Amino acid sequence: MDISHLRKEYTQAGLSKDSLSNDPLEQFSLWFKQAQEAQLPEPNAMSLATVDVDKMPGLRTVLLKYFDTRGFVFFTNYGSRKAKDIAVNPQAALLFPWITLERQVIVRGSVEKISKRESLHYFSGRPHGSQLGAWVSEQSSVITSRKLLAMKLDEIKRKFSDGKVPLPSFWGGYRVVPQSIEFWQGRPNRLHDRFLYSRSSDSAVDWQIDRLAP
Numbered sequence: 001m002d003i004s005h006l007r008k009e010y011t012q013a014g015l016s017k018d019s020l021s022n023d024p025l026e027q028f029s030l031w032f033k034q035a036q037e038a039q040l041p042e043p044n045a046m047s048l049a050t051v052d053v054d055k056m057p058g059l060r061t062v063l064l065k066y067f068d069t070r071g072f073v074f075f076t077n078y079g080s081r082k083a084k085d086i087a088v089n090p091q092a093a094l095l096f097p098w099i100t101l102e103r104q105v106i107v108r109g110s111v112e113k114i115s116k117r118e119s120l121h122y123f124s125g126r127p128h129g130s131q132l133g134a135w136v137s138e139q140s141s142v143i144t145s146r147k148l149l150a151m152k153l154d155e156i157k158r159k160f161s162d163g164k165v166p167l168p169s170f171w172g173g174y175r176v177v178p179q180s181i182e183f184w185q186g187r188p189n190r191l192h193d194r195f196l197y198s199r200s201s202d203s204a205v206d207w208q209i210d211r212l213a214p
Contacts, residue, residue, distance in 0.1 A: 010102040010186025015193035017209060024181040024197035024207060025069055028105060031183070035098050047095040048074065050085035058085055064094075065122060071177040072107060073114060075122060077139035078170045086111045092176050102186030109178040119172035131165035132156050182212070190214060 021027040035043035044064040051057050058081060062074045072094060076083055086092065094107040123131065136152045143149065160166075178199075185193040194212040 009188050010192070011188055012102045013185060014187060015183065015185035015195060017195065017211060020183070020195060020209060022207065022209075023205065024178070024183075025067065027183060027197075028067070028181065031098070031103065031105065035096075035101060035103075038101060040098060040100055043096075043098070045096075046072075046074075047097065048082060049093040049095070050082050051089045051091070052081075052085045053088045058082065064096075065173070071109065071175040073118075073173050073175050075119070075171070075173045077134070077137065078172060079141075080139035082140075083174075086174065094176055104182075104184040106182040106184070107176060107178050108180045109176050111174050111176050114173040114175050116167070116172065120167045122173060123167045123171070128163070128165065132160070134168055134171045135160075135165070187214070 021030070032043065042063070045061055046064050047059055048062045049057060049059050060082060062076065062082075064072055064074060066073050090111045092109065092111045094105075096103075096105040096107075098104065123134070126134075132153060135156045136149060180199070181197045183195050183197075187193055192214040194214060196210050196212050197207045198210070200206050200208040
């Protein structure tokens with residue numbers, strides 16, 4: 001199928017260095033709020049790229065659950081494919097594809113587990129069904145049918161029939177600690193505005209900002 005005719009000019013906005021915050025997390029927070037205000041579906045959806053022991057890249061969509069000056073946090077099963085990749089290569093990239101706003105944000109950095117206390121705090125606030133689901137799925141493992149999941153869910157419901165679901169030992173959060181963050185704004189004629197924040201030292205507040213060719 002030839003889809004080379006699909007083409008759109010990006011004309012909504014521009015981006016200049018003078019308009020950027022010196023802190024990429026502040027800039028990200030601003031863009032994230034604008035994505036929410038634009039009522040984009042799942043503005044916290046991000047593509048997570050990892051690399052396995054054989055240097056084969058993996059990519060999937062996960063949900064950002066919170067971010068601060070320390071980095072970007074998501075949650076998963078510690079036996080999942082992404083978790084196994086992180087165990088052998090604790091580096092990752094994130095992509096926020098806010099296409100409706102003609103924007104992208106790309107984060108690259110190291111990955112670390114968050115504390116059990118942090119994971120418990122988040123898990124305790126999840127909907128009851130999502131708490132049960134964390135216990136049911138051996139994420140990324142091969143299963144024979146969906147019926148198996150339903151049977152396991154019934155088993156877990158009985159196990160935690162008192163209503164309180166504990167944090168599974170095999171489930172929790174990871175934080176991507178950014179080493180670089182790129183802000184991409186679409187422009188006409190594919191001459192996009194791209195600005196890259198890079199850590200210029202070990203300081204969490206010391207960033208270098210460079211404009212990149214489109």
